[in-house]
Amino acid sequence: MPDITSNLTFWATIGTWLGPVVTIVGFILVIRQLSADRQTLETQTSWQIYNVGAAVLQTFVNHPECRPYFYENKPLPPDEPLRSTILAVNELICDHMENIVLHVNALDDETYRVWKIYMQGLYNRCPTMQEFLRKENEGYRYSHELLVILSEGAKIGVGSNAWITRYDPLSSQPHDNTSA
Numbered sequence: 001m002p003d004i005t006s007n008l009t010f011w012a013t014i015g016t017w018l019g020p021v022v023t024i025v026g027f028i029l030v031i032r033q034l035s036a037d038r039q040t041l042e043t044q045t046s047w048q049i050y051n052v053g054a055a056v057l058q059t060f061v062n063h064p065e066c067r068p069y070f071y072e073n074k075p076l077p078p079d080e081p082l083r084s085t086i087l088a089v090n091e092l093i094c095d096h097m098e099n100i101v102l103h104v105n106a107l108d109d110e111t112y113r114v115w116k117i118y119m120q121g122l123y124n125r126c127p128t129m130q131e132f133l134r135k136e137n138e139g140y141r142y143s144h145e146l147l148v149i150l151s152e153g154a155k156i157g158v159g160s161n162a163w164i165t166r167y168d169p170l171s172s173q174p175h176d177n178t179s180a
Contacts, residue, residue, distance in 0.1 A: 065085075072125075090132040098146045116149060
């Protein structure tokens with residue numbers, strides 16, 4: 001008949017060795033779950049940003065007279081009600097851009113890179129947005145992060161013809177900004 005003490009010792013030894021293995025397997029499963037959750041969060045955030053972006057673009061469908069003020073370097077018009085409409089569209093776009101910047105941690109790098117280039121290029125081609133974001137207008141209420149990103153893009157001329165000729169969309173590296 002087997003000795004009870006040796007049986008207990010055997011099972012205690014097995015338990016001693018299995019405990020860390022079970023713990024490691026548990027950690028691996030938790031890490032995999034967190035990774036899957038992170039990917040889901042990034043996907044959901046990306047879709048939400050693109051949905052809001054589509055809603056913003058719908059503004060240009062509903063008000064085609066506004067588009068040249070954002071994409072064709074047209075200055076802010078002096079006449080009402082067009083001036084107020086352009087300023088309201090600026091606010092809508094700037095709020096959307098700030099939302100992207102403030103939620104960068106919930107986005108994958110590629111999605112953020114694409115939106116950052118879009119934001120900088122739009123700002124550089126849009127005198128109405130530049131006017132809107134001056135501190136004496138609405139620039140005081142936007143995050144420092146957004147204003148810095150737009151300023152950095154202005155320094156290297158993101159969206160300009162010279163920048164576009166140097167831009168390599170297939171590169172995973174940031175744009176070469178050594179010459180504007």
